[in-house]
Amino acid sequence: MDLVTYGTESIVDIANYQLAAEKSIRLYFSKDNPEFTNIFTGYRISEVNAMLSDMMNETDIRSVLVLMAHMEATFRVDYKVRSQKKYSDPISIEFRKIWKRKKQRARLEEILNVWGNINPESKKIIGQLKSIFSFRHWLAHGRYWNIGNEYDFQTVYILTDAVLSNFSFYD
Template sequence: MSPQIDVSAKMQDIDFIQDYYLQSRLCLESRKNSVLAALGNNKNEDALVAIGLETVRFASPDELRIFFDDLISELENLVKLDLLSVTEGHIRYDFATRINNNNQDPITSTFITLLSNSRHGAGGVSFGQILSAWVDRYPGNTDLCNKVNTYKTILDLRNWLAHGRWWNLSSGLPVHTVEDIHQISNDVLQAMGLTQHFPRQSTPMSPPTTEG
């Protein structure tokens, strides 16, 4: 029997992260409008100071708009990384709990083999190996395979965001919005039969599959 893998189950629900993004963006948009109104034609100094900004930072309303657009862009990058890393957390948690529960299904058998071949325990099993296991184990489930493969296409973005964005992303990669990332992440979790809401079932569900 495989050794128990330590898990925390502290991953956030991706819908909560999406709600956090929407509310945060609304707050930034509202603040931008308040500052623009305070600037006006005569630069209402008192109104700006009251909301924590000074007119000397902005020579014009256009500079202020750029400032807030940059804030929103940074928020989007942070939320994209959060969505992608949390989705990985849910998939890795499922990997661990299937092994811990010794589930009797094809994907768990593959996971146990991956763990047995790893020199560094569960941490030595790459995320790519776990994703590929789903596709390799259930080639007849077209919906599952398509959604896993689609999710794989955004992992370059995840690596770029997680490692400081110090290199240029390939110009051929599509530009994904926060909504795109949320949808792709939700799709792959649902295709794997994973629930995001805790407490989880003691035995994770298996997707309806046709084993090839």
């Protein structure tokens, strides 16, 4: 089985982008920025620090969304491949049952449930994924209701790496 990859963007590429974005933002809000005085004249240092914090948080969230999109694509491509090939493993068999009814319209939760039901050792990771996908739903749909768990880039990166390292995906 081949690990699923998409284009040239890996989770390491996403992490490198996140790191570069963080460094750029920190430089922009630092006195090392040649335009610092022009940009922030009239602001108190506490206001500048608050803007820096807000921008860092927003950048973190955007990178979380990219990781989640990558992970969803991994599961969905694997679902499609397993549904259309004649693999005899239990996950492929269950995916073909769903495919007969729903084709590509299967919900991500259905796909994750198959993994959790067939591989009990993956239930904990699947539970964490469902929680993170709920967080993604909250982000993508306006952030206007109270959310239980919020996740940062590092937490989602670690989980994404665990999924990609421990699940056997087809591409």
